[in-house]
Amino acid sequence: MADVQPFRGLRYRTEDLGKELCPPYDVISSDEQSALYELSPNNAIRLELGISDASDSDSDNRHTRAGTLLADWLSRGVLIRDHAPNIYVIRENFNHEGIQKSRRSIFARVRLEEFERGIVLPHEETSYGPKRDRLGLIKETNANLSPIMGIYRDNTGNISDLLSETIQQTPNVSANYNQGKIELWTIEDTKINQQITNCLKNTSIYLADGHHRYETSLDYMKYQNKLSPLNENDPCNFILMCLIEIEDPGLIVLPYHRIMRHLSDAQFDTMLNLIRSNFKVREFNLAEISDPIHKIQIMQGQDQSCLGLVANQTNTLYILNRNSDTENHISPLEKCMTQFLGKQVIEPVVGSQQEAVEKGMLTYTHDSDELKSLVLTGEWQSGFVLPPLSLDLFESVVSDGQRLPIKSTYFSPKLPTGLVINQLI
Numbered sequence: 001m002a003d004v005q006p007f008r009g010l011r012y013r014t015e016d017l018g019k020e021l022c023p024p025y026d027v028i029s030s031d032e033q034s035a036l037y038e039l040s041p042n043n044a045i046r047l048e049l050g051i052s053d054a055s056d057s058d059s060d061n062r063h064t065r066a067g068t069l070l071a072d073w074l075s076r077g078v079l080i081r082d083h084a085p086n087i088y089v090i091r092e093n094f095n096h097e098g099i100q101k102s103r104r105s106i107f108a109r110v111r112l113e114e115f116e117r118g119i120v121l122p123h124e125e126t127s128y129g130p131k132r133d134r135l136g137l138i139k140e141t142n143a144n145l146s147p148i149m150g151i152y153r154d155n156t157g158n159i160s161d162l163l164s165e166t167i168q169q170t171p172n173v174s175a176n177y178n179q180g181k182i183e184l185w186t187i188e189d190t191k192i193n194q195q196i197t198n199c200l201k202n203t204s205i206y207l208a209d210g211h212h213r214y215e216t217s218l219d220y221m222k223y224q225n226k227l228s229p230l231n232e233n234d235p236c237n238f239i240l241m242c243l244i245e246i247e248d249p250g251l252i253v254l255p256y257h258r259i260m261r262h263l264s265d266a267q268f269d270t271m272l273n274l275i276r277s278n279f280k281v282r283e284f285n286l287a288e289i290s291d292p293i294h295k296i297q298i299m300q301g302q303d304q305s306c307l308g309l310v311a312n313q314t315n316t317l318y319i320l321n322r323n324s325d326t327e328n329h330i331s332p333l334e335k336c337m338t339q340f341l342g343k344q345v346i347e348p349v350v351g352s353q354q355e356a357v358e359k360g361m362l363t364y365t366h367d368s369d370e371l372k373s374l375v376l377t378g379e380w381q382s383g384f385v386l387p388p389l390s391l392d393l394f395e396s397v398v399s400d401g402q403r404l405p406i407k408s409t410y411f412s413p414k415l416p417t418g419l420v421i422n423q424l425i
Contacts, residue, residue: 001119001201001202002110002113002152002201002204002205003110003197003201004106004109004110004111004196004197004200004241004243005085005108005109005111005197006085006086006087006109006187006193007085007086007108007109007235007238007240007422008082008083008084008086008423009081009082009420009421009422010074010082010420010422010423011080011173011421012042012078012079013078013079013080014042014078016175017173017175017177017418018175018176018177019039019040019043020040020042020044020418021043021044021177021182021416021417021418021419022036022044022045022048022049022416022417022418023178023414023416023417024048024209024210024414024415024417025048025049025134025146025417026212027414028045028049033049033051034051037051042073042078043418044145044416044417044418045417046065046066046069047069047145047417048146048417048418050062050063050066050069061136063136063137063140063141064140066140066141067141067142070143079421081423082186084188085188085193086188086193087106087107087192087193088106088108088184088185088186088187088420089104089105089106089107089163089166089167089184089185089186089187090104090105090107090182090183090184090185090242090419091103091104091105091167091171091183092105092180092181092250092413093180093182094178094179094181094413095179095180096252096412101249101250102249102250103244103248103249103250103251103413104163104167104244105242105243105244106159106163106196106242107147107240107241107242107243107419108196108241108243109235109238109240109241110205110239110241110243111237111238112214112218112221112237112238112239114218118204118401119204119205120204120205120207120214121204121206121398121399122207122211122214122398122403123206123208123397123403123408123409124207124211124404124405124406124407124409125211125403125404125405125406126211126215126406127212127354127406131212131215131216131219134212134213134216135216135220138216138217138220138424139220139223142423142424142425143421143422143423143424144213144217144239144240144421144422145417145418146210146213146415146416146417146418147210147240147241147242147415147419147420148207148209148210148213148214148240148241148242149207149208149209149241149244149411150205150206150207150208150241150242150243150244151205151207151243151245151246151251152200152203152205152244152245153245153246153247154199154203155203156199158195158199159196159199159200159245160245162192162196166187167183167185169185171184171185177416178413180413182416182419200243204399205241205243206246206394206395206398208409208411209411209414209415213239214239217239220236220424221236235425238422239422240420240421240422242415246391246395251391252411252413253388253390253391253394253409253411253412254366254388254410254411254412255337255338255366255386255387255388255389255409256338256366256407256408257364257365257385257386258338258341258363258364258383258384258386259362259363259364259365259371259374259375259382260346260362260380260381260382260383260384261360261361261379261381261382262361262381263313263349263350263361263381265313267349267350268311268313268314268381268382270348270349271345271346271349274344274345274348275309275320277344278323278340278344278345279320279321279322279323280320280321280323281320283317283318284317284318284319285315285316285317286310286311286312286315286316286317286376287315291372292308292310292317292372293308293310293368293369293371293372295308295317295319296308296310296317296319296368296385297368299319300387303321305321305337305387306319306320306321306387307320307337307341307384307385307386307387308320308384309382309383309384309385310372310375310376310382310383310385311381311382312375312376312378312380312381312382313381322340331400331402332393332396332400332402333400333402336389336393336397336404337386337387337389338389338404338405338407338408339404339405339408341384341386342405346362350362353405353406363380364407366412368385371383371385389404389408389409394409
């Protein structure tokens with residue numbers, strides 16, 4: 001059963017919280033990193049993703065500097081620790097494609113579990129590099145700086161009722177952030193916290209975002225246990241998690257598109273043959289289409305398994321619909337387009353997708369306009385515009401114990417770093 005608990009969070013003592021928050025490390029560009037450094041001397045970017053220096057060493061690097069800075073901010077009162085354990089209720093108000101959305105969530109500490117136990121379930125594969133980087137950071141800061149996003153199903157509706165009651169009150173903190181608004185309520189009432197804990201005991205938690213950080217925290221827990229055996233409720237046995245109900249209307253899943261280049265004519269022809277073997281294909285001259293992305297999105301509105309291939313190499317837009325016979329005889333995992341496309345089309349042409357990324361032949365973006373620009377300008381050869389993964393299919397895959405390829409989902413908006421920090425000492 002999931003063990004969800006209140007905790008004494010670290011929070012900024014400021015009247016302008018928005019300028020201290022930053023996105024999670026894996027979506028921050030170098031330009032955004034620099035801008036966040038300029039925004040405030042106390043912005044969480046200095047902890048989450050500090051700037052590296054050519055003179056960095058094992059004893060002086062962005063991770064060690066983050067640890068030193070966190071201690072300094074605590075000593076100076078930039079960050080303060082709540083005096084009592086809380087569960088934190090968050091409401092994010094934001095704009096998505098011109099529509100105002102609201103997303104509610106719970107910030108709590110959740111006991112770390114090996115995936116084999118079926119309590120916390122992953123949905124994506126991970127890679128070694130990011131885990132090594134995050135382990136270096138957590139060892140130096142002894143803190144969860146940014147929350148993992150977890151999804152749960154509230155079958156009784158009890159948690160939803162508790163959240164609705166909470167947000168009727170005045171929030172403890174309100175911040176303008178990322179062209180939206182974030183509100184935070186603290187729940188100190190042990191009775192209410194116990195109700196939330198009890199409601200979540202019999203549910204599985206699906207990891208939506210933060211797989212590398214979750215696996216890193218497992219490694220950190222084992223590392224600390226080797227140094228000195230941990231007791232059952234040692235903070236190192238837990239991780240900061242943001243829990244969102246799967247039916248929340250503000251839970252948005254965007255696709256990650258695939259962009260390719262450096263394919264020889266023979267490789268591109270092979271790819272087209274594989275596409276024709278697995279999809280019904282319609283072709284359109286790109287010169288006759290004002291906006292290929294818009295056309296693909298219209299088609300996806302008619303068929304959620306539809307995808308598009310924008311190919312500079314042939315000046316053609318290919319609309320691809322999976323064969324109905326295939327659709328009826330494949331597993332939930334294979335119904336996910338990132339899995340099917342990768343195994344049936346991309347990997348037979350370029351081999352391992354990870355190696356293709358390292359060679360500069362393959363990249364990913366959740367921004368379809370970026371894909372269009374990169375392909376139509378000729379910087380990249382072709383781009384697959386994928387449909388979003390439905391949450392029903394997401395749940396089927398995860399419940400079945402399967403994992404999708406890296407960069408299969410982009411949950412939007414990303415959770416900010418710095419809203420609440422979980423100290424592990």
